[in-house]
Amino acid sequence: MKTTQIAVTIAAVLAAFASYGQSGGAPELPEGVTVTADIPFANVDGHELALDLYMPAAVEDPSLLVWVHGGAWRAGSRKSVAALALVQAGYAMASTSYRLSGVAPFPAQSHDIKAAIRFLRAHAADYGFDASRIGILGSSAGAHLAALVGVTNGNAELEGNVGGNLEQSSDIDAIVAYYPATNLVSILDQSTPFGLNLRVPALEALLGGPMEETSELARLASPVLHVDADDPPLFLLHGDQDPQMPINQSHELHGAYKQHGLTAEFEVVHGSPHGGPAFYDAGRNRMVGSFLDAHLRGDY
Numbered sequence: 001m002k003t004t005q006i007a008v009t010i011a012a013v014l015a016a017f018a019s020y021g022q023s024g025g026a027p028e029l030p031e032g033v034t035v036t037a038d039i040p041f042a043n044v045d046g047h048e049l050a051l052d053l054y055m056p057a058a059v060e061d062p063s064l065l066v067w068v069h070g071g072a073w074r075a076g077s078r079k080s081v082a083a084l085a086l087v088q089a090g091y092a093m094a095s096t097s098y099r100l101s102g103v104a105p106f107p108a109q110s111h112d113i114k115a116a117i118r119f120l121r122a123h124a125a126d127y128g129f130d131a132s133r134i135g136i137l138g139s140s141a142g143a144h145l146a147a148l149v150g151v152t153n154g155n156a157e158l159e160g161n162v163g164g165n166l167e168q169s170s171d172i173d174a175i176v177a178y179y180p181a182t183n184l185v186s187i188l189d190q191s192t193p194f195g196l197n198l199r200v201p202a203l204e205a206l207l208g209g210p211m212e213e214t215s216e217l218a219r220l221a222s223p224v225l226h227v228d229a230d231d232p233p234l235f236l237l238h239g240d241q242d243p244q245m246p247i248n249q250s251h252e253l254h255g256a257y258k259q260h261g262l263t264a265e266f267e268v269v270h271g272s273p274h275g276g277p278a279f280y281d282a283g284r285n286r287m288v289g290s291f292l293d294a295h296l297r298g299d300y
Contacts, residue, residue, distance in 0.1 A: 053093075061130040064120060067083065070275075074102050114162075120134070137177075138180070151226045174295040176237075177250070183252050239276070241273050
């Protein structure tokens with residue numbers, strides 16, 4: 001096979017991995033789940049930010065989860081939600097948009113997600129969910145953002161003032177991260193040549209320039225470097241055959257949590273690449289559901 005053909009093939013495979021669950025099409029609603037779509041929560045320089053709210057049937061004041069979509073920070077859509085089984089299990093779930101890297105570089109993404117959380121707390125009574133304790137979930141680049149938002153409760157630099165509701169807290173009480181990036185300083189050294197093909201341009205777009213010129217911003221964007229003793233419980237899922245997001249990224253965050261004596265669970269999905277149905281099968285959904293039940297619904 002010619003070199004150009006190999007490059008095209010690799011690019012196509014990487015795009016397929018990046019787009020798993022991020023196709024932009026609305027998910028098929030499970031039985032007993034309703035959705036209120038396109039709820040605006042902020043407008044930044046003419047760019048409207050909105051969220052979709054999924055609610056379970058016959059559950060009074062369900063606990064709230066926030067879903068953050070993936071797509072290498074530059075693609076994807078809030079319409080793609082891989083974990084709607086958790087809504088069937090009795091949770092409300094808000095899938096939020098955020099400015100993609102082609103619209104605004106980091107930390108815009110953190111500012112937008114925290115704005116959505118403040119909006120949700122301000123309007124909990126209007127929509128009928130319980131926002132006293134909130135869990136955040138995400139996949140791939142969305143898992144990176146979910147983890148970052150989760151471990152930076154009260155961080156003014158990452159809070160921003162998008163959308164207002166500044167009297168509300170954006171604090172998170174539990175994190176679920178599916179195959180995340182966690183340390184943007186180390187990720188390229190851990191990556192295979194296969195993974196670098198996507199990761200380098202994605203990071204440069206996110207950070208607004210070459211990695212060698214944006215090292216401080218990369219540190220600010222790295223969940224591992226924000227972990228302290230006050231961070232919320234964490235559940236990580238990562239495939240041991242992931243060619244795109246090194247599993248060592250999850251090991252790093254798991255290790256930082258253990259170093260601080262924090263609650264962290266790590267499910268290695270053996271034989272799995274970057275995403276796929278195995279991460280959202282009945283068994284893993286039960287694991288994630290039990291974790292969330294313990295930390296959002298339990299006696300705390």
